Amino acid sequence: MSQLNHPHDKFFREMFSRPVLVAEYIRYCLPEHIGGHLQVETLQQQKETYLDEELKSYASDVIYRCQYRNDDIETEVEITLLFEHKSYPEPFVWLQLMQYLVNALKFQFRAEKKKGKPFQFRPILPIVIYHGEEPWIKSSVKEDFQPVGEELLRFLPVIDYELKDLSVVSEQELADLGGEFLKSMLMAMKVKRAHNFMNLLRWIAETLPTTEIIENGVQDADFYRVILLYLGAGNQQKPEVMKAIQQLPQTSQERFVSLYEVLFGDVEESALEKGVQQGIKQGVEQGRYQETFLQLQKAIQKGLSVELIEETTSLPHPAVQAMIASLTTTPAMSWEEFQSDVFPGILPQQ
Numbered sequence: 001m002s003q004l005n006h007p008h009d010k011f012f013r014e015m016f017s018r019p020v021l022v023a024e025y026i027r028y029c030l031p032e033h034i035g036g037h038l039q040v041e042t043l044q045q046q047k048e049t050y051l052d053e054e055l056k057s058y059a060s061d062v063i064y065r066c067q068y069r070n071d072d073i074e075t076e077v078e079i080t081l082l083f084e085h086k087s088y089p090e091p092f093v094w095l096q097l098m099q100y101l102v103n104a105l106k107f108q109f110r111a112e113k114k115k116g117k118p119f120q121f122r123p124i125l126p127i128v129i130y131h132g133e134e135p136w137i138k139s140s141v142k143e144d145f146q147p148v149g150e151e152l153l154r155f156l157p158v159i160d161y162e163l164k165d166l167s168v169v170s171e172q173e174l175a176d177l178g179g180e181f182l183k184s185m186l187m188a189m190k191v192k193r194a195h196n197f198m199n200l201l202r203w204i205a206e207t208l209p210t211t212e213i214i215e216n217g218v219q220d221a222d223f224y225r226v227i228l229l230y231l232g233a234g235n236q237q238k239p240e241v242m243k244a245i246q247q248l249p250q251t252s253q254e255r256f257v258s259l260y261e262v263l264f265g266d267v268e269e270s271a272l273e274k275g276v277q278q279g280i281k282q283g284v285e286q287g288r289y290q291e292t293f294l295q296l297q298k299a300i301q302k303g304l305s306v307e308l309i310e311e312t313t314s315l316p317h318p319a320v321q322a323m324i325a326s327l328t329t330t331p332a333m334s335w336e337e338f339q340s341d342v343f344p345g346i347l348p349q350q
Contacts, residue, residue, distance in 0.1 A: 008192075009060045011230040012083040012129070015185045016062040018223075019043045024182040026079065029127060029164045038077075039067040050080065050104040058096055059084050065122070077123045080104065082161075087132040094141050094159050097126060101159070131166040131189045138163050166190045181223065188227045293323050293335050300327050 016022055023040035030038070046063040060083045068077045082100070090096065104124055112119040130136050141157050148156070166189055174190065177183040322342050326333040333342070 007230055008085065008189075009083070011189075011226065012060055012081075013062060014226045016081050017045065018181065019045065019064075021179075021181040021185060022062075022064060022079075022081070024179040025081075026127075028177065028182060029162055030125075034125070037068050037070045038079075039069060042067040043079075046078075048107060050100055050107060052099070052103055055096060055100055055103075058086070058090060059100075059128075061100075068123075075123065077125055078104070079125045079127065082126055082128045084128060084130040084132065088134045089130070089132065089136040092144060093128070094144070094157070094161075097128075097161055098157060098159055101126070126161040128161050128163045129166075130163065131192075133167065135168050136163060136165040184223070184227060188231055192231060289319060290335055290339075292320065293327075293338060296320070296323050297327055297332075297335075300324075300332075 016025075019040075022043055022045075026035050026038060026040060029035075043064050043066050046065060048063060049061055050063070051059065051061055062081045062083075064079045064081070065076055066079055068075050080100075082097075084090070101124060105121055108119075108121055141159060142153070145156055166186060169186075169190070171187065171190065174183055174187045177186070323338065326338045326342055
């Protein structure tokens with residue numbers, strides 16, 4: 001894909017604009033003898049790109065500068081995160097990478113030359129991120145040349161990069177990662193390739209937290225909205241999306257209305273009401289009082305009328321009538337208040 005507005009590209013840039021996530025990713029993919037010397041608290045994103053017009057058809061890049069300390073040596077390095085667009089490994093990727101690094105070094109030279117002072121180039125650490133359908137077999141430069149003797153090896157290019165191939169990383173390995181930012185981002189990239197929207201929805205229901213995450217003191221209220229938008233991209237048919245949502249377990253349906261809103265900017269009220277009403281009815285019939293209370297609370301917050309709720313739940317039912325009364329008072333009761341104050345003799349302690 002060469003289009004820079006492709007959803008994968010947009011998602012990559014959105015995610016890696018977060019220094020907290022970049023720090024997590026560096027710790028995850030770089031070996032300790034390198035990553036352990038990076039002072040991730042000094043990460044600073046750069047505005048430039050080292051991609052020329054030809055390379056833009058292969059990859060996207062996000063660039064950071066970071067301090068590197070090893071014994072008595074302290075220097076500034078550049079970490080270039082390269083997101084491979086293709087769903088299959090590109091042959092001779094080191095050749096493209098060499099072109100990229102030449103562009104990077106030229107950029108450094110031009111920028112420093114303007115200052116009129118002697119300078120030395122900053123080392124560049126390329127990290128390739130790939131989530132295609134075929135595994136990426138990393139080959140050495142030597143393997144791509146005709147056989148040569150030891151005396152000619154010094155004339156061959158020397159180049160290396162760090163590779164993270166999500167096609168060979170199991171979902172369990174990703175689930176075991178510590179950071180919520182990193183875990184959610186990489187899992188989203190992996191399941192996106194499945195091209196099964198129903199499975200994507202189920203994964204969100206089982207995996208993504210329902211609240212904004214706070215990690216290392218950083219709160220990111222928009223993080224999961226970006227993930228939902230990314231996973232929903234390419235599934236832009238309203239009936240298909242709503243049908244998939246209605247097939248989910250009732251406890252998961254409500255949160256996916258937000259996905260529908262993200263994708264289309266509105267909600268089909270009748271479909272939403274139908275899902276909420278069905279959940280209320282099932283909760284009453286099966287005696288799940290707390291679930292029923294929470295479903296009623298959501299229904300009232302969404303503006304469903306008390307009359308409509310009563311019709312749906314097959315009232316009269318004394319417990320549900322008491323719930324509706326407690327939720328329409330000012331201020332509305334919480335479940336804990338209702339359970340302890342209103343119906344201690346009727347509702348079982350849960």
